[in-house]
Amino acid sequence: MSSRTTTVTAYVEDVSPGSGALPPRAWYASSDAASLSLNGIWAFRLSRTADAEDDSFAEVGYDAGDWARVEVPGHWVLQGHGSPVYTNHLYPFPVDPPRVPTENPTGDHLRVFDLPADWPGPSGGGAVLRFDGVESCARVWLNGTDLGEFKGSRLPHEFAVGHLLRARGNVLAVRVHQWSAGSYLEDQDQWWLPGVFRDVTLLHRPAGCALDFFVHASYDHVSGEGTLRVDSDVDGRVTVPDLGVDTATGEPVTVPVEPWSAELPRLYDGVLATQGERIPLRIGFRTVELADGLIRVNGRAVLFKGVNRHEWHPEKGRALDLATMREDVLLMKRHNVNAVRTSHYPPHPAFLDLCDELGLWVIDECDLETHGFAEQGWRDNPVDDDRWTPALLDRAARMVERDKNHPSVVLWSLGNEAGTGRGLTAMAEWIHGRDPSRLVHYEGDHTCRDTDVYSRMYTGHAEVERVGRGLDGGPHRRRELPYLLCEYAHAMGNGPGGLADYQRLFEAHDRLQGGFVWEWIDHGIAHPGLGYAYGGDFGEELHDGNFVCDGLLFPDRRPSPGLVEFKKVIEPVTIEGDASGGTVRVRNGYDFAGLSALAFTWSYRVDGETVDSGFLPVPPLEPGESAEVKLPAPPATAPAGEALWTVRALLAAGTAWAPEGHVVAWGQFGRSARPAPSVAAAGGPVPGEGLITLGPASFDARTGALRRVGAVDITGLRLDVWRATTDNDDGAASQPDARYGRLWRRLGLHRVQHRLDAVESGDDALTVRTRVAPAAGEIGLSTVYRWTSDGPRLGLTVSVTPEGDWTVPLPRLGIRFGLSSADRVRWYGGGPGEAYPDSATASEVGRWQSTVDELQTPYVRPQENGARAGVRWAEIGGLRVEGDPEFFLTARRWTTEQLDAAAHRTDLAPGDTVWVNLDHGLHGLGSQSCGPGPLPRYFLRAEPARFTFVLSEVSA
Numbered sequence: 043m044s045s046r047t048t049t050v051t052a053y054v055e056d057v058s059p060g061s062g063a064l065p066p067r068a069w070y071a072s073s074d075a076a077s078l079s080l081n082g083i084w085a086f087r088l089s090r091t092a093d094a095e096d097d098s099f100a101e102v103g104y105d106a107g108d109w110a111r112v113e114v115p116g117h118w119v120l121q122g123h124g125s126p127v128y129t130n131h132l133y134p135f136p137v138d139p140p141r142v143p144t145e146n147p148t149g150d151h152l153r154v155f156d157l158p159a160d161w162p163g164p165s166g167g168g169a170v171l172r173f174d175g176v177e178s179c180a181r182v183w184l185n186g187t188d189l190g191e192f193k194g195s196r197l198p199h200e201f202a203v204g205h206l207l208r209a210r211g212n213v214l215a216v217r218v219h220q221w222s223a224g225s226y227l228e229d230q231d232q233w234w235l236p237g238v239f240r241d242v243t244l245l246h247r248p249a250g251c252a253l254d255f256f257v258h259a260s261y262d263h264v265s266g267e268g269t270l271r272v273d274s275d276v277d278g279r280v281t282v283p284d285l286g287v288d289t290a291t292g293e294p295v296t297v298p299v300e301p302w303s304a305e306l307p308r309l310y311d312g313v314l315a316t317q318g319e320r321i322p323l324r325i326g327f328r329t330v331e332l333a334d335g336l337i338r339v340n341g342r343a344v345l346f347k348g349v350n351r352h353e354w355h356p357e358k359g360r361a362l363d364l365a366t367m368r369e370d371v372l373l374m375k376r377h378n379v380n381a382v383r384t385s386h387y388p389p390h391p392a393f394l395d396l397c398d399e400l401g402l403w404v405i406d407e408c409d410l411e412t413h414g415f416a417e418q419g420w421r422d423n424p425v426d427d428d429r430w431t432p433a434l435l436d437r438a439a440r441m442v443e444r445d446k447n448h449p450s451v452v453l454w455s456l457g458n459e460a461g462t463g464r465g466l467t468a469m470a471e472w473i474h475g476r477d478p479s480r481l482v483h484y485e486g487d488h489t490c491r492d493t494d495v496y497s498r499m500y501t502g503h504a505e506v507e508r509v510g511r512g513l514d515g516g517p518h519r520r521r522e523l524p525y526l527l528c529e530y531a532h533a534m535g536n537g538p539g540g541l542a543d544y545q546r547l548f549e550a551h552d553r554l555q556g557g558f559v560w561e562w563i564d565h566g567i568a569h570p571g572l573g574y575a576y577g578g579d580f581g582e583e584l585h586d587g588n589f590v591c592d593g594l595l596f597p598d599r600r601p602s603p604g605l606v607e608f609k610k611v612i613e614p615v616t617i618e619g620d621a622s623g624g625t626v627r628v629r630n631g632y633d634f635a636g637l638s639a640l641a642f643t644w645s646y647r648v649d650g651e652t653v654d655s656g657f658l659p660v661p662p663l664e665p666g667e668s669a670e671v672k673l674p675a676p677p678a679t680a681p682a683g684e685a686l687w688t689v690r691a692l693l694a695a696g697t698a699w700a701p702e703g704h705v706v707a708w709g710q711f712g713r714s715a716r717p718a719p720s721v722a723a724a725g726g727p728v729p730g731e732g733l734i735t736l737g738p739a740s741f742d743a744r745t746g747a748l749r750r751v752g753a754v755d756i757t758g759l760r761l762d763v764w765r766a767t768t769d770n771d772d773g774a775a776s777q778p779d780a781r782y783g784r785l786w787r788r789l790g791l792h793r794v795q796h797r798l799d800a801v802e803s804g805d806d807a808l809t810v811r812t813r814v815a816p817a818a819g820e821i822g823l824s825t826v827y828r829w830t831s832d833g834p835r836l837g838l839t840v841s842v843t844p845e846g847d848w849t850v851p852l853p854r855l856g857i858r859f860g861l862s863s864a865d866r867v868r869w870y871g872g873g874p875g876e877a878y879p880d881s882a883t884a885s886e887v888g889r890w891q892s893t894v895d896e897l898q899t900p901y902v903r904p905q906e907n908g909a910r911a912g913v914r915w916a917e918i919g920g921l922r923v924e925g926d927p928e929f930f931l932t933a934r935r936w937t938t939e940q941l942d943a944a945a946h947r948t949d950l951a952p953g954d955t956v957w958v959n960l961d962h963g964l965h966g967l968g969s970q971s972c973g974p975g976p977l978p979r980y981f982l983r984a985e986p987a988r989f990t991f992v993l994s995e996v997s998a
C-alpha cells in the first residue's frame with residue numbers, strides 16, 4: 043500500500059465518529075426555509091476496495107458519463123451491484139477492531155444539481171447538506187471541497203455548505219464504504235446493506251434561525267394542565283393558537299390541555315418563530331416517570347403491547363418511503379399494537395412523526411450492537427474500551443438530539459446486545475443528563491445499573507410469572523424496577539405460540555408492563571426465482587438462513603396469522619359471556635381511553651347461521667372499569683343446534699387509522715353444546731369382486747383401504763403423525779431439549795411404516811388393524827380403523843394405542859387422504875385463518891369458505907401451516923366430513939413430505955391430488971426458534987386416543 047492511499051482511507055478504520063459534520067440537532071420535516079431534495083438518480087461507480095480509485099471524481103468537471111446509475115435513497119446491492127449478506131450476530135469479516143477487510147466494497151456517488159431560481163442568496167444565510175442515513179461510512183465533497191466523513195449508519199449528519207454553493211452545476215460527491223470501524227458497532231441481526239439509504243437534502247439556514255430547539259411539554263394529571271417551554275439557542279416566540287399561547291422561547295407557560303397518549307394522541311399545532319425561520323411544531327403534552335416501581339405516563343401505568351420494528355421493504359431494503367412507514371403504523375394501530383421498539387436503531391425520522399400523530403409509545407433505540415464479540419467472551423468489546431466512547435456518545439447524541447421533540451418517544455434505548463461496559467454507562471449518564479424527561483432502557487446488562495427498567499428477552503412464562511410475583515431476586519436496583527420483555531414471542535415461521543399465556547401474566551401482575559414481539563416484518567428480499575430470498579441465497583460465505591424472516595408480517599406486508607392472533611390477544615376490551623348466555627361482561631382494558639368511541643354489536647348464531655343480531659348498549663366505561671351487560675333473550679324461533687353469541691366492539695366512527703366499523707375486540711361464548719355426530723350402524727360390510735362395500739363406500743378387500751365414498755375417489759387414507767417441521771419445531775441451538783423437529787426426525791416419525799395386521803368384516807363394521815411405527819425402533823402406535831355405515835353415511839372411528847417408551851410428543855395425530863379433485867372448501871368451526879393449539883385465540887367459530895390455495899399460509903420457508911381449528915364439519919371435493927370431537931382441517935396440493943423438503947415457496951409444485959389432513963390433535967407451536975417451547979398444556983402427548991369422523995357425499 044502506498045502511503046497516499048493509506049491516508050486517503052485511514053478514516054475508514056478510525057474509531058472516531060468522523061470529522062467535519064455539524065453538531066446534531068432536532069429534526070423536523072419542513073419549515074418556511076427553502077430546501078432541495080437531492081434524492082433521485084445518481085451516477086455510481088463500485089470498487090472492490092476502499093482505495094481502488096483516487097478522489098478526483100469529486101472535482102468539478104469530472105466526466106462520469108460511463109458510470110452506472112443508482113437510486114438514492116437506496117442500497118447498491120439491491121440495485122444490481124454486488125450482493126446483500128445476512129448474518130445474525132457473526133461479523134462477516136475477521137474480528138480485529140477497528141480493522142476491516144481489504145475487500146471493502148466502495149460506492150462512489152455523484153450528483154450534479156442547480157439551485158432553484160428562488161434559492162436565497164448568500165446574504166440571506168447559510169445552508170446545510172443533510173444525510174439522514176448512509177451505511178456504513180461516507181466521505182463527502184461539494185464542488186471539490188472535502189467536507190469531512192462520518193459513521194453511524196442510521197443517524198443524521200449535516201455539513202455547512204452555504205459558502206460553497208453555486209447557482210448552477212454544484213457537484214456533490216459521496217464515497218461510501220461498506221465496512222468501517224463503525225461496522226463493529228452495527229452488528230444487528232439483519233442484512234448488511236451498504237448505500238445512501240435515506241434522504242439527502244440541502245436546507246437553507248436563514249440568518250437568525252435557531253441552530254437547535256427543545257420542546258418541553260409536560261402534563262400534570264392532577265391539575266389537568268400542561269406546561270410548555272421551548273428552549274432555543276436564539277430568541278424567538280412560540281405560539282399555539284388552540285391554547286391561546288404566545289410566549290417567548292425559554293419562558294414556561296402553563297395552561298389547561300388535553301394530554302397526549304398513544305391511545306388519545308392529542309397534538310397541538312404551534313409555531314416556533316425566530317428571526318429567520320418559522321418552524322411548525324406538533325406538541326403533545328405528557329409526563330413520563332418512574333413512580334412506585336412503574337413506568338407511568340400522565341400518572342398512569344402503561345401496559346406495552348408492542349412490536350420490534352426493523353425498517354424493511356422487500357425491494358428497497360431499509361430505504362423506506364413515507365407511504366410504507368405510514369402503512370406500518372396503520373397496520374400496527376389496526377392490530378391493537380400500542381408500542382414500537384425501533385430495533386435496533388433510530389428509524390427514519392418521519393416514522394416518529396407518524397407515531398406522534400397516530401399514537402404509539404416508542405422505545406427509540408440507538409444504532410449500537412456489538413453482538414459478534416460474544417463469540418470471544420466479549421473480549422475487546424468496543425463498549426468497554428474508552429477509545430470507542432466518543433463514538434458511542436456521538437451516537438447517543440445524534441439520536442437524542444434528532445428525536446427529542448417527539449411526544450411518542452418515552453424511552454431511550456442505549457442499543458441492543460452490546461454486552462456491558464463503561465461506554466454504555468457513559469451513554470446513559472449523558473442521556474439522563476440531557477433529557478431527564480424520559481427513561482433509559484438497555485437489555486444487555488441484567489444488573490440494570492444504567493437503566494430505569496428491568497428488560498429481558500425471550501424469557502419463558504414461568505420466569506415471567508416469578509418476576510411478576512417479585513420472586514426473582516437479583517441485584518437490589520433491578521428488583522425495584524418495572525419489567526419489560528423488550529423481545530418475546532419469536533414470530534419466525536408458523537407461530538408464535540403462547541402469546542395469550544404471556545398476556546394473561548402481563549395483565550395479572552402490575553410489575554410486568556408488557557412486551558414487544560420479535561419482530562414486525564420478515565426481511566425477505568423479493569427474488570425472481572425464489573419468491574423471497576433469505577440468508578444464503580446470495581452465496582454468502584457465512585449466513586443464518588431464514589432467521590431473518592421472523593416477522594408478524596410477510597415481506598409484502600400481508601399480516602401473518604401471528605399478527606391476527608396478536609391482535610386478538612392484546613385487544614383493549616375484554617368481552618366474556620357467562621355460559622348460560624344471559625349476560626356479557628365487558629371490561630375496558632385501555633390505560634387512558636374510555637369506551638365512548640366504540641359501538642357494540644351482538645349476533646346469535648345456530649350452527650354458524652346468524653339467527654338474529656343487533657346493537658348492544660354498553661356504558662362508556664373508564665379505563666379499568668367493567669360492567670355486566672344484559673343480552674337480549676335468544677330468539678324464540680331459533681332452530682335447534684349449537685347456539686353461540688358473538689359480541690363485537692367496533693369503531694363507532696372512522697379514526698385517523700381505521701374506518702368506522704373496524705373491529706377492535708370481540709368475544710364468543712356458547713349457549714348450548716353441539717350435538718355430536720354419530721352413525722347408527724344399519725347393515726354391515728358386503729364382500730364383492732376384490733372390493734368390500736359398506737353403505738356409500740367401497741374398500742379394497744385385501745388391504746381394507748378406502749377407495750370411494752359415493753362418487754368421491756379417495757386414496758391413501760391412513761393415520762398421520764408427521765408435519766413439515768416449523769422453524770419453532772426445529773428450534774434454536776440454545777434450546778437443545780425443545781428441538782422437537784430434530785427429536786422427531788431422530789425417532790423416524792417422518793418415515794413411519796404402516797403394517798397391516800388384519801382386515802375383519804363383522805356384522806356391523808369393517809375393522810382394519812394396523813401398527814404404525816418407524817424403522818429401527820421399538821415404539822409404535824397400534825391403530826385400529828373401525829368403519830360403520832347408517833346407509834348414506836360412513837363412520838370411521840380411529841383408536842390409537844401407543845406402544846413402547848414414547849419420550850417425545852407427537853407432531854400431529856389424525857388421518858390424511860388424497861382427493862382427486864378439490865378446490866372450494868366450506869367448513870363450520872374455527873376460522874377464517876390458521877390456528878394451532880397455542881395460537882388459536884383469534885379463531886372464531888363460524889361458517890367459512892375458502893379455496894385450497896387460499897388455505898395455504900405463505901411462510902417464506904415452507905413449513906406446516908394452514909390448519910383450521912375446532913372444525914365441526916367441512917366440505918371439500920364433494921366429500922362432507924363431520925367430526926367427534928372437533929378436529930383440525932388442513933388441505934394442500936402437495937404432500938407433507940414435499941412441504942417438508944421445500945426451501946422456498948417456489949419449490950412447491952401443485953400436484954393432481956389434494957391432500958387432506960383431519961387431525962385429532964396437533965402439537966403446540968411455542969416460539970423456540972429463539973425462545974421457550976410450547977407450554978406443557980399444548981403438548982400432543984403419545985397417549986391412547988379415539989376419534990370419529992362421519993363421511994358422506996355432499997348433497998347437491
Ligand code: GAL
Binds near residue numbers: 130532
Ligand atoms: C435477539 C436480538 C434480535 C434478533 C432476535 C432473534 O437476541 O436482539 O436482534 O436477533 O434475537 O431473531
